Amino acid sequence: MTTPALNQLSASQAAALLARREITAEAMVRACLARIDLREGEIHAFAHLDADGAIAQARALDAGPVRGLLHGLPLGVKDLMDSADMPTTYGSAIFAGYRPAFDAAATALCKEAGAVVMGKTVSTEFAYFQPGPTRNPHNTAHTPGGSSSGSAASVADQMLPLALGTQTAGSIIRPASYCGVVGYKPSLGRVPGAGVKSLSPTMDVIGGFGRSVADVGLLGAVLTSDERLAHLSDTKAPRVGWFKSPIWPEADADTQAMWQNAQRTLSTHAASSDDVVEPQDFGDLIPLQKSVMAFEMARALSHERAHFAPRMSERLNALMAEGMAIHGDTHAAGLLQTLAWRARMDGLFDRYDVLITPSATGEAPAGLGATGDPMFCRSWSLLGLPCVHLPIAQSGHGLPIGLQLVGRHGQDHQLLSVAQWVHERLTR
Amino acid sequence: MTTPALNQLSASQAAALLARREITAEAMVRACLARIDLREGEIHAFAHLDADGAIAQARALDAGPVRGLLHGLPLGVKDLMDSADMPTTYGSAIFAGYRPAFDAAATALCKEAGAVVMGKTVSTEFAYFQPGPTRNPHNTAHTPGGSSSGSAASVADQMLPLALGTQTAGSIIRPASYCGVVGYKPSLGRVPGAGVKSLSPTMDVIGGFGRSVADVGLLGAVLTSDERLAHLSDTKAPRVGWFKSPIWPEADADTQAMWQNAQRTLSTHAASSDDVVEPQDFGDLIPLQKSVMAFEMARALSHERAHFAPRMSERLNALMAEGMAIHGDTHAAGLLQTLAWRARMDGLFDRYDVLITPSATGEAPAGLGATGDPMFCRSWSLLGLPCVHLPIAQSGHGLPIGLQLVGRHGQDHQLLSVAQWVHERLTR
Incomplete structure (x- = not known):
């Protein structure tokens, strides 16, 4: 058995070695930089890479005490996020x-x-649908998804163990699915x-990507100041609700086959495993999410709309027009409907510890001109519920596919614990 | 009868004249600049004033078509808000x-x-309790309140007809109350x-100040894209709920006397006028608001905490320590409690069109070393409900006092319409 290169370690594996000073942060960073050097010309995951800065940070960490849960771990930061020491473009x-x-x-x-922090990872234009240059590591003719394109691709390609992303419609779960990482x-x-x-x-959330549930738990513990997420307990067999959703027919054949296999496997292990009788009108959430998002994005980008419309993509200008x-009063009514839906869906979690639902319609679509459709994520984003994507299978073309797990609001620890339980059983 | 100087006009009066081109934006701006020139040395409402830029903007507006609801109206912008063309300090x-x-x-x-935009108005340090230099126009030995200190003071002193503010605990309603303007x-x-x-x-909201309910309606119409707010309809007599809250004993004698007078007056006009039998545990909302706010502010200011703690006030560093x-998991539980409270309090508005409650404990406290206590605002901020402050009386020391009106979530138009109805009856 050969020892894996450090960049191939999962975040939680590397974190343990780093905390025990069995490897140095500098060695970890250099391993990732070597992988980036090898692959970035093909993948284009980075909007900005700061190799020298990363090495300097790593050396400083190696010279001092262990700082915290992420000590010495290379991290990618989505370029939708401000950086004091790196350029920040929001993908625009x-x-x-x-x-x-x-x-x-x-x-x-x-x-x-x-x-x-190794660098800024590519975001689509203001996290909407106009792609950046990033390619899918599993097949560079396919999209990595968006909007957290570079973060998902860099983690999938073992350039980085962890990366930050954001989601408003499906910008974490969809690229995680297309790139075959945990989101x-x-x-x-x-x-x-x-x-x-x-x-x-109403929907913006910051999260991230790793190569195991434990990895995103480590990151999540730091983001939420909830250390329990870094120590996912063995969970008892969960009550699983299978939530096809009204757009189930949009899921492709590979996804439907994966679903049936997963359902068969889990039904023998879970405390209960039932098809969820959906709220009949659950399909209303998609147009509601689109309306709230269009209204809010058009106003959030008011300065850009007023001064830079010619430098915004057609897609984005169309959204601005739609939103404006x-x-x-329609927006105010939409907010009220959203609050009512949140309260109503909360009740489902009296009966189920987790809902399982598709993450995407299927494998990453071919082509780099679009980033795929977030239709299976929009409703959960509007509901504000915690979600995890688990990569569990391959499509007929050898591209990753997987499932989305949805938890109760605020119960991220339980969701991640159940996700780890599920992932172990579906990837054995 | 002498014609008032243009800076003395309310925003809605001035807006009508500007829209009909009966006065120019330049004349309006110059009148405000003259007042600022006269008074700013004493009041210190501005963190930055851009007189030349304002005149240039006004001339451009006078030379073009009528732009919108705020055409030609001078506006102050709280220095917690980013400006592309002016310095932005967040009060720090x-x-x-x-x-x-x-x-x-x-x-x-x-x-x-x-x-x-005339300039940036003084904010307390990161909108927390460390004051800026602003003084109360009614008595410069007293605080204007905070954190939107400069916005409230400039509108009260007739330097500006309108100004933007923000509220997390009580940063709009409290300074409006202390300065005697509508917030x-x-x-x-x-x-x-x-x-x-x-x-x-969980609580941050942007709003503003004017000298009438119609004024803040005009501003609110633009901020929310809900034009109805600019045209407050005659409302039928409302159902009024008088909500003393568990901290009522903290309201001073002037405030309690004003309350009784107001209750007497409105009881003869309102459709109903009842003391609200409070949720017994409503007092729990104040510590809950403090906990959620301390947790979130300590994390929101993570970059500043890490790099600039010595340049933050003792008050702010104490909040950082408390929040960290x-x-x-406590925060997650607090968010769930907040959601439950929001749903629960919504039911009150089946019985009342508006709740009336104190805005502050009383007049602006003497001294400039603190900005007063937001205790009567914290719960409504956590609940996310729309609020209006109405100035309606004077304390024994001749300082303004007034009442806070609280509406149902999303029903800002109804709240403002009722507020106008109430204000007319209490200030006749």
């Missing part, structure tokens, strides 16, 4: 070379816990949003 | 001279509607927060 040409005065709070928390979107409100480009305050045509 | 020495790349979305919406905190989620220093996403000592 408008902000080329912009240098904010401070780090996003989520980044600062990770640095405080000992993470080494984690925390409960709405648990992670500080300061210094992250605000798009839709929605009246404030 | 850490950010002296900082110049962000874009305007806060709320500012951009106001400019789009024709407002002339409006919209429903949580209705105004874009992009480009405003994020402190506590709160665990993420």
Whole structure:
């Protein structure tokens, strides 16, 4: 058995070695830089790479005490997040070379816990649908998904063990699915949003990517200040609700086959495993999410709309027009409907510890001109519930596919514990 | 009868004249600048004043078509909000001279509607309790309140007809009360927060100040894209609920006397006028608000905490320590309690069109070393409900006092309409 290169270690494996000083942060960083050097020309995961800065950070960490849960772990930061020491573009040409005065709070928390920020990872334009240059590591002719394209791709390609992402519609779960990594979107409100480009305050959430559930738990513990997430307990067999959702017919044949296999496997282990009789009108959540998001994004980008519309993509300008045509009273009504839906769906978790639902319609679509459809994520984003993507299978073309697990609001520890339980049983 | 100087006009009066081109934006701006020139040396409402820029903006507006609801109206912008064309300090020495790349979305919406941004108004340090230099126009030995100190003082002193503020605990309603102007905190989620220093996403709201309910309606219409707020309808006699709250004994004698007078007056006009039998445990909301706010502010300011703690006030460093000592699982539980409280309090509005409650313990306290206590605002901030402060009386020392009106979530139009109805009857 050959020893894996350090960049191949999962975040939690590496964190344990780093905490025990069995490997140095500098060696870890150099292993990742070597992989980036080898692959970045093909993958284009980075909007900005700071190799020298990362090595300097790593050396400083090696010379001092163990800082925290992320001590010495290389981290990618989505370029939707402000950086005091790196350019920040939000994926838009408008902000080329912009240098904010401070780090996003989520980044600062990770640095405080000992993470080494390696660079800024590619975001689509203001986290909407206009792609950046990133390619899918499993097949570079396919999209990595978006909007957290570079974060998902860099973790999938073993350039980095961990990366930060954000989600408003499906920007963590979808690229995690397309790239075959674990993605984690925390409960709405648990992670500080300061210094992250605000798009839709009703839904914006910061989370991230790793190569195991334990990895995203480690990151999540730092982002939420909830150390329990770094120590996922053995959970008793969970009550699983299989939630196809009204758009189930959009899931492709590979996904439907994976679903049936997973259902068969888990039914023999879970405390209960039932098809969820959906709220009949659950399908209403998708247009509601689209309306709230269009209204809020068009207003959040008011300065850009007023001054830089010619430098925004057609896709984004179309969203701006759509959003500005929605009246404030419609938005207010949408917020009320959202609150009512949140209260109503909460009741489902009296009966199920976790809902399992598709993450995406299937494998990453071919082509780099679009980032795929977040339709299976929109409702959960509007509901503000914590979600995890688990990669568990391959499509007929050898691309990764997987499932989305959804938990109760605020119960991220339980969700991640159940996700680890599920992942172990579906990937044996 | 002498014609009032233009700076003495209310925003809605001036807006009508400007829209009909009966006065020019330049004349309006110059009248405000003259007042500022006269008074700013005493009041210190501005962190930055851009007289030349304001005149240039006004001339451009006079030379073009009528832009929108705020055409030609001078506007103050709280220095917690990013400005592309002015320094932005968030009330902290850490950010002296900082110049962000874009305007806060709320500012951009106001400019789009024709407002002339005159300058940045003083905020307390990161909108917490360490005061800026602003004095109360009614008695310069007294605090104007905070954190939107400069905005409230400039509108009270007739330097500006309108100014933007933000509230996390009591930062709009309290200074409005101390300075004797109308303050409006919209429903949580209705105004874009992009480009405003994020402190506590669970509560942060942008609103503003004017000298009548119609004034803040005009501003609110632009901030929420809900034009109905600019046209407050005659409302039928409302069902009024008098909500003393468990901290009622903290209200001083002047406030309690004002309360009784107001109750007597309104009881003869309102459809119903009843003391609200409070939820017995309503008092729990204050410690809950403090805990959620301390947790979230300590994390929102993570970059500042890590790099600039020596340049933060003792008060703020104490909040950082308090917040960092709160665990993420406690915060998650606090978010769930908040959601439950929001749902529960919503039911009260089946019986009442508006709740009336104190805005503050009484008149602006003497001294400039503190900004007063937001105790009567904290619960409503956590609940995310729309609030209006109405100035209606004077304390024994001749300082303004008034009442807070609270509406149902999302029903800002109804709240403002009822507030106008109430204000007319209490100030006749």
